[in-house]
Amino acid sequence: MAHVAPSSSPNRNKILAALNEADYPNIFSQLEPVSLAQGEVIYEADSPMKYVYFPVTAVFSMLSSMEDGRTVEVGPVGHEGLVGLRIFLGADTSLDQVIVHVAGEAMRLRASVLKAAVSAQGGMSDKLVRYTQMLLAMTARSGACNKLHSTEQQLARWLLTMCDYVGEELAVTHELIALTLGVRRAGVSEAANGFRNGGVIEYRRGHIQIVDRRGLEVIACECYPVVKKEYDHLYADLSQPSRG
Template sequence: MPVSKDSGRSENQLLAALPAQEYERLVPHLEKVALNNHQVLYEPFEPIDFVYFPVQGVVSLLYTMEDGSTVEVGIVGAEGMVGIPVILGGIKTTNQALVQVPGSAMRLKASVLKSEFERAGVLQTLLLRYAQALLSLASQSAACNRLHTLEERLARWLLLVQNRLQSDELPLTQEYISQMLGTRRSGVTVAAGTLQEAGIISYKRGKITILNQENLEATACECYRVITREFGRLLNADHG
């Protein structure tokens, strides 16, 4: 679907931060597309032909082991872009990009993004900062998975999804959460049950509702605060 000059712009933080001249160069090439539940946007070791600027929904970046087990190494919502390897010199990655919560995105050919990136304008600065933020997220998540309890990790992850979805209602199953956290479903069931008994969340038929934001943040490990602070520092900074 062709887009107007403002369609989807204000809903994606990276696009909204572009100067009018840079954004208008992209407009003829942007296409608004649906992000369907569990849709794969790109596979490991396959060329990335398109990048996606989500305006609604959440996309997980997953690493899959040889035995088929997965763990989430990144999460993208309206603050970012799916396909960051394109601007780092590669057209392939070891990760899979999977739609976690359905929505929509502005899609752009990777070749067009790379050409605009090489103009060395604001887009380049924004995407490099976003790449650093994603790297910080992956690093902090690795430490978190090793050092913190499952209850702390679950609270941290739910908050990150909430931030990107901008909603207290998260359409997620415990089975899916266990795959994202790289742990057993039984462990997630126990951790979610503890949060529910404390009145922090409710869980019913594949939907988690955050009832007490303050207590959920208190339950989360320090990693949530570190990740949130780093994204804010990098993406809200002066572009000059």
């Protein structure tokens, strides 16, 4: 369960950092720092969204589940965005299950406060529209990648994305990666073993260390640079002044 974090800076989240605090006193005064554990469920599919979450050091995963129990990641959310974007789009329930993939901190805000801020100020809407565009591009690419590329390519892409979020050492199990990629755990273990034998990663139970990022980039499919380019464009756009 989420619990209040002792301290956290909202400016480490790209969307919050792009806002002028003086223009949004109701948002910044009601942000609540929370610490989140790996595997914690933030939303269940079709459940009400009482809060939105702005990741600071935590990384979230949006998971789409099938009736037979299989899952696949729709997309990750880190310090570039927020969890609960459907509230901005007018929905009150989550389409997908959302879990904490990498433990860490986030800033939590009541959904009603976000709705009021968006209605009152156009500048925040600009930022969220741009983030929505990036998220749509990412999820479309993720769907194509899951269908067309090998487990090795998908794993390399995923590891590079996580490295961009949290650095070269990841606290994550093969089981959780398999859940995310929608593949067999044995397939993840086989791919990871190949990466280790090739000298691009080291791992022990529950931890992966990236030792050759360039080697991972060679293995990864073209989806990684395409999505990273979208992220870079988003960061540049968020740095532009809001219209108010």
